[in-house]
Amino acid sequence: MSESVSFEVKGQVGWITLTRPKAMNALSRDMFVDMSAQLRAWQDDDAVRVVVLTGTGPAFCAGADLKAAAGGAPPPGEPDFLDTIIVFFDLLRAFPKPVIAAVNGLALAGGMEAVLCCDFVIAAQSAKFGDAHSNFGVFPGGGGAAVLPRKIPHNIAMYLLFTGDALPAADMKTYGLVSEVVADGELVARAQAIGDKLAKKSPLVLRNMKKVANEAADKTVADALRHEVLALRNHQRSYDIAEGLRAFAEKRQPEFKGY
Incomplete structure (x- = not known):
């Protein structure tokens, strides 16, 4: 090195x-x-x-x-x-x-x-x-x-x-x-x-936010919003969103795993 x-x-x-x-x-x-x-x-x-x-x-x-x-x-x-x-x-x-x-x-x-x-x-x-x-x-x-x-x-x-x-x-x-x-x-x-x-944030959320945000400038607003919704649809199946909602209900800090 x-x-x-x-x-x-x-x-x-x-x-x-x-x-x-x-x-x-x-x-x-x-x-x-x-x-x-x-x-x-x-x-x-x-x-x-x-x-x-x-x-x-x-x-x-x-x-x-x-x-x-x-x-x-x-x-x-x-x-x-x-x-x-x-x-x-x-x-x-x-x-x-x-x-x-x-x-x-x-x-x-x-x-x-x-x-x-x-x-x-x-x-x-x-x-x-x-x-x-x-x-x-x-x-x-x-x-x-x-x-x-x-x-x-x-x-x-x-x-x-x-x-x-x-x-x-x-x-x-x-x-x-x-x-x-x-x-x-x-x-x-x-x-x-x-x-x-x-x-401490969800690695999955940050990764997908970055992807959608970086690609948005090369799309129409409608296409960018469609991309965001599709990313959300996929995210709804993730461990991290379930963990985040559980942590909110249980009044504790979430432990995200990135999938």
């Missing part, structure tokens, strides 16, 4: 922490490969119900390692650097469990794109967000141009894309990308507390 990223499970919350602060947590090929492998493992691990992505040092992530990106082509038939990037972003975006971005500092280029793949964002007061691809003549490939304008007002997205500037966490909360801004020293504890809270 790469020494530039660490994996830890606290309670039922899996933490992915970028540990390359001197390089602003720039993402290497090995980091992408290792994070993808860990996501696949946690996807099938019932003991992990929530994932948090964060960084160490002054940056959350400054994006892909441009030195690695400028390297030579791999041997024929082997995935290149862009392939490993796309695999990771696809896994993170489609991960069936809640994913929280705990943004400790600068989130730029691929770092911003990783944030866009998460379900919601908790940011430290000192955090800043920007696209930055235009600063280096690099084109985004993880959602900078395709997804950012769907997450925040279009004119703000275009400002970030064109200028390469970064905006503070408080501004990005106003624009809707950040859910909560906390003091720098409280970020990890706050993300863990939210993760612990989500871990």
Whole structure:
């Protein structure tokens, strides 16, 4: 495993922490490969119900390692650097469990794109967000141009894309990308507390809510509502809904199993 990223499970919350602060947590090929492998493992691990992505040092992530990106082509038939990037972003975006971005500092280029793949964002007061691809003549490939304008007002997205500037966490909360801004020293504890809270919910409910919500934007309202009702019909046969109703009647906390 790469020494530039660490994996830890606290309670039922899996933490992915970028540990390359001197390089602003720039993402290497090995980091992408290792994070993808860990996501696949946690996807099938019932003991992990929530994932948090964060960084160490002054940056959350400054994006892909441009030195690695400028390297030579791999041997024929082997995935290149862009392939490993796309695999990771696809896994993170489609991960069936809640994913929280705990943004400790600068989130730029691929770092911003990783944030866009998460379900919601908790940011430290000192955090800043920007696209930055235009600063280096690099084109985004993880959602900078395709997804950012769907997450925040279009004119703000275009400002970030064109200028390469970064905006503070408080501004990005106003624009809707950040859910909560906390003091720098409280970020990890706050993300863990939210993760612990989500871990007590029905994994089945959260998984299906995420699926319906993520697919709703590409459907008419009528189709999205139909999808929701079909998901509810299936959910009515589940253990978790029966357990939730029993717990309500018995005035106790439910113990959900995710099926």
